[in-house]
Amino acid sequence: MDFSVLYIGSGQATWNGAVPLAKAGVKVGVIEESQYGGVCSNKGCNAKIILDKPIELVERIKAMQGRGLDGVPKINWADLMAHKHELIVPQDHHGKQRLVDAGITTITGRAEFVNAHTVVVNGQEYTADKIVIATGLRPHRLNIPGKELFHDSTDFLSLAQLPKHMTILGGSFVAIEFATIASACGVKVDVITRGDRILRQFPAQYVALVKADLKKQGVRFIPNMTINSAQSAGQEILLEGMHEFSLTTDYVLDATGRIPNHDRLNLDALGVAYTDKGIVVDDNLQTNVPGIYAAGDAIDKKTPKLTPTAAFESRYLAAKFMGKNNQPIHYPVISEIVFTSPRIAQVGVALDEALANPDHYDVSQVSYDGDWFRQVENENGAYLSLIFDKQANDQLVGAAELSHEADNTINTLVPYIQMKMTREALNDLIYVFPSIEYTLQRRLPLV
Ligand SMILES: Cc1cc2nc3c(=O)[nH]c(=O)nc-3n(C[C@H](O)[C@H](O)[C@H](O)COP(=O)(O)OP(=O)(O)OC[C@H]3O[C@@H](n4cnc5c(N)ncnc54)[C@H](O)[C@@H]3O)c2cc1C
Numbered sequence: 001m002d003f004s005v006l007y008i009g010s011g012q013a014t015w016n017g018a019v020p021l022a023k024a025g026v027k028v029g030v031i032e033e034s035q036y037g038g039v040c041s042n043k044g045c046n047a048k049i050i051l052d053k054p055i056e057l058v059e060r061i062k063a064m065q066g067r068g069l070d071g072v073p074k075i076n077w078a079d080l081m082a083h084k085h086e087l088i089v090p091q092d093h094h095g096k097q098r099l100v101d102a103g104i105t106t107i108t109g110r111a112e113f114v115n116a117h118t119v120v121v122n123g124q125e126y127t128a129d130k131i132v133i134a135t136g137l138r139p140h141r142l143n144i145p146g147k148e149l150f151h152d153s154t155d156f157l158s159l160a161q162l163p164k165h166m167t168i169l170g171g172s173f174v175a176i177e178f179a180t181i182a183s184a185c186g187v188k189v190d191v192i193t194r195g196d197r198i199l200r201q202f203p204a205q206y207v208a209l210v211k212a213d214l215k216k217q218g219v220r221f222i223p224n225m226t227i228n229s230a231q232s233a234g235q236e237i238l239l240e241g242m243h244e245f246s247l248t249t250d251y252v253l254d255a256t257g258r259i260p261n262h263d264r265l266n267l268d269a270l271g272v273a274y275t276d277k278g279i280v281v282d283d284n285l286q287t288n289v290p291g292i293y294a295a296g297d298a299i300d301k302k303t304p305k306l307t308p309t310a311a312f313e314s315r316y317l318a319a320k321f322m323g324k325n326n327q328p329i330h331y332p333v334i335s336e337i338v339f340t341s342p343r344i345a346q347v348g349v350a351l352d353e354a355l356a357n358p359d360h361y362d363v364s365q366v367s368y369d370g371d372w373f374r375q376v377e378n379e380n381g382a383y384l385s386l387i388f389d390k391q392a393n394d395q396l397v398g399a400a401e402l403s404h405e406a407d408n409t410i411n412t413l414v415p416y417i418q419m420k421m422t423r424e425a426l427n428d429l430i431y432v433f434p435s436i437e438y439t440l441q442r443r444l445p446l447v
């Protein structure tokens with residue numbers, strides 16, 4: 001065999017495990033058809049957070065007007081984009097170098113299976129004991145006439161010049177994060193959704209506040225609408241939908257989700273099971289074909305398709321391949337965030353579920369409006385919910401926050417929930433003062 005372990009794809013689901021595996025002396029190969037490091041490093045999280053940063057800073061500066069700061073800086077999109085390129089363009093090179101430095105053989109090109117232990121890339125065959133499918137997702141495109149006029153998240157993240165009027169199809173992470181960025185930069189934004197909700201996975205009450213803020217800023221939400229076609233109308237694009245709906249716009253961002261890349265792997269020849277959401281794996285991340293595993297966004301899974309979950313699965317498989325862990329995968333508590341302004345972050349039991357089950361959960365809801373430390377930045381409209389399990393000794397089992405600091409608060413709470421800390425134990429910690437964490441603790445109901 002050429003390799004002990006051969007990965008297809010080089011994203012988070014690969015390198016987090018492949019690097020330690022190779023450093024432990026295992027013969028590892030990685031095949032990548034596009035940019036090394038995958039979506040997150042090159043056309044996802046990292047690029048997005050660079051474009052988002054000034055939006056967050058400007059919002060915070062706006063809140064401090066007349067409180068020690070005079071004047072709100074303007075966002076310069078061209079400079080911001082140049083800054084993004086400066087940081088992101090080298091990621092492909094770094095992503096490859098990280099593998100090479102660990103002693104991994106990198107193979108550039110598209111992989112296809114020949115049999116359970118062989119793949120072909122650019123006409124050359126490579127064999128391995130174990131093969132890990134970590135091929136991620138690509139943008140879904142609505143299949144309607146005129147779809148070629150649409151753009152996807154990758155296009156937006158490299159947009160040289162902002163349009164005057166942008167129409168976004170979809171209402172989840174990509175749609176709302178990009179609506180936040182574009183609108184803050186002065187673009188007139190429409191968000192068209194099939195249903196009547198956006199950001200379904202986040203607490204309805206916090207989402208409603210974010211939506212109200214976006215509306216105030218001029219974002220127009222068009223719910224319960226199916227777009228049926230698009231066509232050029234001079235310099236503009238004409239969208240037509242049900243009930244004789246029509247709209248002209250300068251730019252259409254198709255944010256209707258992402259689809260797996262496994263259709264390009266010749267899986268049917270091997271009988272590897274998959275669904276339209278991804279590869280089917282058991283609780284050892286092995287497919288129905290022995291020796292073939294899958295990790296990251298490529299899997300059909302209930303856990304969210306995020307960078308930290310992909311990295312967790314990658315490390316899990318590496319430990320398994322090194323013989324250090326023979327247990328089924330056991331996910332720890334998972335946190336997530338949407339980079340709106342302010343952000344919504346959450347971890348553990350969902351707030352909406354907890355509120356719907358008052359016999360099971362005690363929900364402590366806090367407004368930071370009266371909190372002097374949050375008022376240092378004049379942050380208003382910030383909220384925290386803590387969820388305790390009444391049936392398990394008042395353990396903290398979930399939390400959600402809407403604020404500019406939501407990522408920090410929720411990250412602080414992750415280990416408490418994972419380590420099953422009770423309300424009593426949480427009151428028994430001493431933090432730096434003043435700080436976000438100290439403020440959080442003071443908001444905990446005493447036992
Ligand atoms: C715009 C955007 C913003 C995001 N923001 C966040 C965020 O803020 N936080 C967060 O946690 N997550 C975020 N995500 C999700 C995150 O990027 C993914 O969960 C993560 O990249 C998954 O890693 P992966 O390794 O499973 O797949 P990927 O990163 O998609 O890597 C798969 C790799 O496989 C390669 N490949 C596919 N098929 C083949 C083949 N046949 N042969 C060879 N190579 C192949 C692809 O080129 C790709 O490089 C975002 C995603 C997008 C699109």
Ligand SMILES: NC(=O)c1ccc[n+]([C@@H]2O[C@H](COP(=O)([O-])OP(=O)(O)OC[C@H]3O[C@@H](n4cnc5c(N)ncnc54)[C@H](O)[C@@H]3O)[C@@H](O)[C@H]2O)c1
Pocket residue numbers: 142169170171172173174175177193194255256257258304305306336337338339
């Ligand atoms: N902050 C973050 O962690 C972050 C940010 C961006 C993306 N991501 C990840 O990237 C992935 C993609 O996110 P996303 O927002 O593109 O997709 P998504 O799958 O989360 O949402 C897709 C959206 O498109 C809508 N939609 C689907 N099909 C449609 C159709 N035919 N017509 C109209 N609307 C349709 C859905 O109702 C939904 O609102 C997810 O796995 C997400 O976890 C994460």
